[in-house]
Amino acid sequence: AELDTLDIIVLAAILLGTVAYFTKGKLWGVTKDPYANSFANANGVKAGKTRNIVEKLEESGKNCIILYGSQTGTAEDYASRLAKEGKSRFGLETMVADLEDYDYENLDAIPSDKVVMFVLATYGEGEPTDNAVDFYEFITAEGVSFSEGNDPALGNLNYVAFGLGNNTYEHYNSMVRNVNKALEKLGAHRIGDAGEGDDGAGTMEEDFLAWKDPMWKALQEKMGLEEREAVYEPIFGITEREGLTKDSPEVYVGEPNKMHLDGTAKGPFNAHNPYIAPIHKSYELFSVKDRNCLHMDIDISASNLTYQTGDHIAVWPTNAGEEVDRFMDVLDLTDKRHNVISVKALEPTAKVPFPTPTTFDAIVRYHMEICAPVSRQFLATLAAFAPDEESKAEMTKLGGDKDYFHHKVNVHHLNIARVLQAVGKGKKWSNVPFSALIEGINKLQPRYYSISSSSLEQPKMISITAVVESQMLPGRDDPFQGVATNYLLALKQKQNGDPDPTPFGLSYELMGPRNKYTGIHVPVHVRHSNFKLPSDPTKPIICVGPGTGVAPMRGFVRERRKMIENGQNVGKAILFFGCRKRAEDFLYEKEWEEAKAVMGDKFELVTAFSREGNKKVYVQHRLKERAKEINELIEKKAYFYVCGDAANMAREVNTVLGQILAEQRGIPEAKAEEIVKNMRAANQYQEDVW
Ligand code: FAD
Numbered sequence: 044a045e046l047d048t049l050d051i052i053v054l055a056a057i058l059l060g061t062v063a064y065f066t067k068g069k070l071w072g073v074t075k076d077p078y079a080n081s082f083a084n085a086n087g088v089k090a091g092k093t094r095n096i097v098e099k100l101e102e103s104g105k106n107c108i109i110l111y112g113s114q115t116g117t118a119e120d121y122a123s124r125l126a127k128e129g130k131s132r133f134g135l136e137t138m139v140a141d142l143e144d145y146d147y148e149n150l151d152a153i154p155s156d157k158v159v160m161f162v163l164a165t166y167g168e169g170e171p172t173d174n175a176v177d178f179y180e181f182i183t184a185e186g187v188s189f190s191e192g193n194d195p196a197l198g199n200l201n202y203v204a205f206g207l208g209n210n211t212y213e214h215y216n217s218m219v220r221n222v223n224k225a226l227e228k229l230g231a232h233r234i235g236d237a238g239e240g241d242d243g244a245g246t247m248e249e250d251f252l253a254w255k256d257p258m259w260k261a262l263q264e265k266m267g268l269e270e271r272e273a274v275y276e277p278i279f280g281i282t283e284r285e286g287l288t289k290d291s292p293e294v295y296v297g298e299p300n301k302m303h304l305d306g307t308a309k310g311p312f313n314a315h316n317p318y319i320a321p322i323h324k325s326y327e328l329f330s331v332k333d334r335n336c337l338h339m340d341i342d343i344s345a346s347n348l349t350y351q352t353g354d355h356i357a358v359w360p361t362n363a364g365e366e367v368d369r370f371m372d373v374l375d376l377t378d379k380r381h382n383v384i385s386v387k388a389l390e391p392t393a394k395v396p397f398p399t400p401t402t403f404d405a406i407v408r409y410h411m412e413i414c415a416p417v418s419r420q421f422l423a424t425l426a427a428f429a430p431d432e433e434s435k436a437e438m439t440k441l442g443g444d445k446d447y448f449h450h451k452v453n454v455h456h457l458n459i460a461r462v463l464q465a466v467g468k469g470k471k472w473s474n475v476p477f478s479a480l481i482e483g484i485n486k487l488q489p490r491y492y493s494i495s496s497s498s499l500e501q502p503k504m505i506s507i508t509a510v511v512e513s514q515m516l517p518g519r520d521d522p523f524q525g526v527a528t529n530y531l532l533a534l535k536q537k538q539n540g541d542p543d544p545t546p547f548g549l550s551y552e553l554m555g556p557r558n559k560y561t562g563i564h565v566p567v568h569v570r571h572s573n574f575k576l577p578s579d580p581t582k583p584i585i586c587v588g589p590g591t592g593v594a595p596m597r598g599f600v601r602e603r604r605k606m607i608e609n610g611q612n613v614g615k616a617i618l619f620f621g622c623r624k625r626a627e628d629f630l631y632e633k634e635w636e637e638a639k640a641v642m643g644d645k646f647e648l649v650t651a652f653s654r655e656g657n658k659k660v661y662v663q664h665r666l667k668e669r670a671k672e673i674n675e676l677i678e679k680k681a682y683f684y685v686c687g688d689a690a691n692m693a694r695e696v697n698t699v700l701g702q703i704l705a706e707q708r709g710i711p712e713a714k715a716e717e718i719v720k721n722m723r724a725a726n727q728y729q730e731d732v733w
Pocket of ligand 1 (some may be wrong): 355360414415416417453455456457458490491492493494508509510511512524525526527528529591592594595732733
């Protein structure tokens with residue numbers, strides 16, 4: 044992407060130069076055109092931007108920088124919320140920044156009247172998020188040194204820290220913990236506690252809210268800040284573009300970037316630039332009516348995308364039409380939904396999270412996570428714009444009362460538009476500034492899927508195995524439906540002959556912006572993972588993958604099978620698979636039989652059906668039954684893989700393995716747990732859990 048943006052910047056410079064030449068400078072005003080920058084902004088690229096954090100703070104007059112390490116957007120969202128709150132409550136001059144965008148050698152040159160906030164997500168096995176890798180390596184390095192050479196090195200630095208983690212993982216919140224430790228060691232001053240949010244317990248938002256109030260108090264004292272009545276100040280300016288319609292060629296109606304708009308999309312395809320991939324084939328894997336699990340083969344042969352067995356593919360979803368309509372309706376945007384607007388950051392350090400000029404419809408449909416859980420704080424912000432006093436009071440109550448909010452909003456999985464409908468009792472929320480919605484609602488995130496094919500067998504065809512999220516909840520008469528999986532279900536239905544599919548009553552713009560996705564297409568990119576087969580194929584593998592956790596295991600088994608067909612010598616693969624009933628949700632039943640026929644004693648499938656007998660049987664039970672063999676395989680340096688539900692299954696499997704080793708080897712459980720830990724450290728125990 045670097046080169047492409049560079050190209051564009053160079054082209055833009057040449058173009059401006061040319062205009063200047065022909066107009067003898069008369070048109071130089073164009074550089075001040077508020078829209079001239081919109082593309083660069085939308086992609087977070089500002090020509091000539093500095094990587095010097097001190098310089099940046101100086102030139103932009105900021106005294107508080109919030110640096111985020113984010114993978115799925117939550118940390119980034121929290122960073123923006125801290126920035127807004129710091130500004131509106133305490134008059135801090137805040138800016139939000141991606142950790143990746145700065146260098147850190149001169150962290151020691153940040154004056155002590157400024158504060159640096161770190162909002163750090165921990166990813167996977169205690170890893171930094173992709174954008175935080177360099178920073179993390181730098182700050183935790185043994186002999187880290189800084190430009191000023193102070194003693195202690197970071198004696199001038201004031202910082203605040205919050206981590207986003209998941210207690211079902213071994214290395215809970217290790218990012219914030221390790222960064223905090225490193226900063227303390229370097230003599231930096233922390234203000235307030237280092238907060239920890241727990242996604243595993245489902246309390247992330249509440250943990251964040253509970254952490255930030257005492258933090259603000261401590262910061263207030265430290266910096267001598269005065270709290271003022273919070274006033275809403277928009278971060279984005281919205282301008283209607285009278286001369287343009289949604290059919291004008293320069294208007295984005297859902298295209299993710301300029302290349303897509305111009306029809307010149309090319310790689311590298313990544314988290315900023317999806318590949319619009321044809322779906323080669325799609326079919327249903329369950330044999331029951333009320334639940335769905337999709338198999339899809341996604342063709343990447345016309346792209347330069349590559350993958351390795353065990354990687355993840357990211358699917359870029361589109362919101363359901365009915366939810367877009369609901370949002371438009373309750374916010375009184377329906378009449379102007381196709382009007383063209385430009386959105387511009389009023390703050391030099393803010394980023395417009397989508398390309399403009401565009402339409403309200405395109406923003407809401409393609410770029411906003413409008414169906415996600417609602418934040419309490421956002422409801423409190425919106426109270427100021429309520430259509431009447433009663434709604435205002437109710438919003439304030441929802442925003443302030445954790446239990447009330449949980450009971451009214453969370454248990455029903457209401458999204459923002461549903462909350463506004465319920466609170467406003469049918470009144471329209473015409474006063475909400477659109478900027479507040481851009482600020483308060485996350486960017487629509489791609490969803491990850493563990494690739495279920497083998498790159499040895501089909502290097503240019505990526506398979507996914509996705510269970511469709513749809514559940515009836517108390518207090519609702521329609522099911523709660525997941526965003527991406529119902530979009531995929533609609534694509535599957537269309538591919539299999541339904542011209543106008545509406546899974547569970549939802550419809551999608553399957554043809555994409557400007558009907559560019561002719562045929563059956565889905566925007567994707569690939570994310571490389573560490574979940575990998577042993578490099579020595581003669582090593583045995585033990586795979587535990589109940590439900591859709593079987594996805595990467597299918598890839599592994601198919602890879603080993605292909606190796607056998609190629610005449611290679613491979614170790615045994617034993618797969619523990621679990622589901623409810625053989626006749627309902629037994630994924631890939633036929634394929635396992637075929638694999639067995641080719642692989643003989645090199646493959647064994649062990650099944651656990653939880654709803655067949657009168658006792659529930661899970662993969663953990665089957666593991667225990669096979670304790671002796673598992674121990675022997677591990678002694679032969681077998682690799683152990685777990686995929687699927689992080690909350691319960693993965694943790695229990697970890698425990699069970701410890702018990703197996705303890706019992707089989709006659710050693711104390713603590714010792715056995717130590718062995719499992721070491722297996723993890725040596726990549727002999729790998730998890731792919733969500
Ligand atoms: P979403 O709309 O994102 O909803 C997901 C969940 O969020 C809901 O179940 C609910 O608990 C919560 N939620 C959403 N909206 C609300 C609301 N308004 N109020 C309260 N709660 C809400 N899945 C697979 O099926 N197969 C795989 O192979 C697979 N591999 C994965 C690999 C990785 C590395 C990761 C991170 C995830 C993987 N997943 C996989 C999960 C997948 O990415 C998606 O999370 C899943 O498909 C649901 O997506 P969705 O958009 O349909 O649901």
